[in-house]
Amino acid sequence: MSSPSYPPKPSPGDRIAVLSPSSGLPGLLPLPYELGLERLREEYGLEPVEYPATRKMGSTPQERADDIHAAFADPGIKAVIASIGGDDQITVLPLLDRELIRANAKPFFGMSDNTNLLAYLHNSGVVAFHGARVMCELGRPGAMHPQTAESLRAALFTSGPYELRPAERWRDVDRDWADPATFGVEPETRPGTGWTWVNADRVVEGRSWGGCLEILGWLLMADREIAHDLSEYDGRVLLLETSEEMPSATEVFRTLRNMGERGLLQRFSALLMGRPKTWSFERPNGPEEAARHASDQREAVLSAMRAYAPDATIVFDVDFGHTDPQLVIPYGGTVRVDGPARRITVTY
Template sequence: MTIATLPAYPPKPRPGDRVAVVSPSAGLPEVFPRPYELGLERLRRDFGVEVVEYPTTRKMAAPEERARDLNAAFGDPSVKAVISSIGGDDQITVLPYLDRELIRAHPKPFFGMSDNTNLLAYLWSTGIVGYHGGAVMTEFGRPGAMHPLTEASLRAALFTHGEHELRPADTYRDVDRDWADPAAFAGEPPMEPGSGWTWRNADRVAEGVSWGGNVEILSWLLMADREIAPDPSVYDGCVLFLETSEDMPSALDVFGILRAMGERGLLQRFSALLWGRPKAWSLESPNSAQEKVRYANDQRAAVLRAVEAYVPSIPVVLDVDFGHTDPQLVIPYGGRIRVDGPAGRVTVTY
């Protein structure tokens, strides 16, 4: 893989344009239609776009089939943006079937997160800015209503160019409802008080192109040596942003991944680190309030331990709301981020 230039922003859609909805990871709209249909309704009604679905959007499909739909969505000149339905765990197997030259010739905003880190990193290495966040089933299909911070961030990222300041959420949620239960969509989900952001080395300003995503997926890309620049100097001065998923990796695993990135010489290239608020609860691991606090504190300590070992002087901001918790702020993947410690501000360019 070679990277000739840093990623460029693709043209943005306008209300009324056709927007592709795809399932590059898992066809979960087939299994859980309620959040999917709700998300589509909001895309059409509130965002005013025309939704275009593909053969694998609503079904579990082989990697080659999912790649075929992605190639078709990017290659269709009438489609102005591409949005993922949800994440999954095997999108890395889709990448070899993508047509890089077709996608490079038809750059479009792509929105996704979690397992979609694979495609976001692929677009980065293809020279296209992507958007970390905004899956149909999770953000657009949120029970009750879209969170105002999520909606404002998504609307700005989808339709506009320019700066957008990220702000700490007053309340947040990491407890999920069972999508198979109709009662899960009966009202607004319960929220908890937000704790704000935690800054380290906040005496300086860092600004650069972003790279990162879900840390577990990035670890797989690193192991497979996929979409990782052979010359790490490509990442010099970039802002690293990382978050963890509902799989809830242990603090030891998080430290191990960051340590491996440090030993590879990657961590030392970045000018700042944004770390997403840890998701400390899942349907498979329904932690108590005390267990949630312990898990999140252990993860933060692991991150800072790795930072101290490899990049002790860079600015770090913990608990930024861009990961698997709610609300979710969109991060431009390959776009510019300004981390202003003295002002306590993080500004992204959409």
């Protein structure tokens, strides 16, 4: 497969499609969604355009596929952004028209269950963007995190290199989206701790691939959007992060081990591991429990990488995925991991 190419960027004043390729949560929890739409208009100068399934809970895979086709086929739509994730986007993939999407390539922004669409676009020859959903990042209480806002602006409107920076302050604890009081105050944050580097004695530059680890596991099980010629991934930069479901260290290790047994894990020259989510409404961990969850996950990742890719450069706690701030990373685009300088640069 030839390398994916970057689609044309939108400009302020353009129309941007807002889709729900997974869950129609905007219809159930409108407060963060409406706030995200307002910020698209006022802070980015873009005009959001909704589709029939955008606010529809329980929409069928065909309805969601129809929305994706309509958004990509419309020449007046200059970019596409997901409202939020979910857990069944994999059922939409077989319904998509790859030639239609390839012929009408445009930037797509999403993450979590949208790993499905990111991988699909990658295999369609289109660079997409991991991050920046309407409800979570644009609809953040108080204000968008400055690092998220800056990264999204650069990814939306500019081309060329952009240096990622460790979070100065970050947060893990969420508040109730159904409560209007949630959105009137800035969330509590904690001081940043920087990134942790392993095998940082070299510079790696390559195209990125990966996404949410749980979703990648599903794609591997269904044998969808994974290249059968694994040399496709040689020398690339692997992006991995885990969701708010907070998979155990054992599950993380087993997924990576199975990627290694397939001959996939060892193809990558570097791994960027997103800061893990360590708190949820179902598991409201205190600081000690949260730190233990993160530490256990790091050890699980290290154990698998030592077994299958011992020479790969690894950077832990990178600010992408299910975290805040959330930096946008091009999916299929160029990522430079400079170990000696402790710098990560992406190409938007």
